[in-house]
Amino acid sequence: MKPYTCPICGGKLNIRIGADQAECDSCGRFQALDAADVARYREIFIGAERAMRQNTAAGYEDAIRQLQAIAFIDEARDKIKECEQRLNELRADRLHRQEANRLSDRRNTRLGIVLLILTLLLCAAALAGIVYLVVRFVQGTLSKGAMITILAVALAAIVVSVLGKLFAGRGSDSK
Ligand SMILES: [Zn+2]
Secondary structure (H helix, E strand, C coil): CCCCECCCCCCEEECCCCCCEEEECCCCCEEECCHHHHHHHHHHHHHHHHHHHCCCHHHHHHHHHHHHCCCCCHHHHHHHHHHHHHHHHHHHHHHHHHHHHHHHHHHHHHHHHHHHHHHHHHHHHHHHHHHHHHHHHHHCCCCHHHHHHHHHHHHHHHHHHHHHHHHHHHHHHCC
16 A cells, blocks of 8 residues: 655645545645545554454554554554554553562462471471370379460461461462
């Protein structure tokens, strides 16, 4: 598709989408356009607008490709700029989201490790407590206070390990 030039001075014609004549940039004379070309420009422009409405990177790239065929029209050039700007925004958005995901993954992993260590420590304490209980029971010197403390530790170990499992489950769901 070739751009029109003014038949009188050779200047650039300012074509507008949908208009059947165009004004010369240099001498200001109006020049009639071919009806088939007018229809074709309009068709390309509307097709590009439709692609833009998808509001996706692929849609904007498609729109730019279509508009480049009529880039000698100011409105098409403006639309290309608009598409490029939206593409940049989409890319920036995506980078931003990836960065946020990475940070939250790292946070999840750290929290998971802390819970795991806490679970292991409590399990070890509970195990030591049970051994202590058995020894004291066998010796017949089991005090009520010691038993309550040890049972509380064992309970805490169970609670933390359940929390850890819940947390790990949620972490894998969100991916
Ligand atoms: Zn002219």
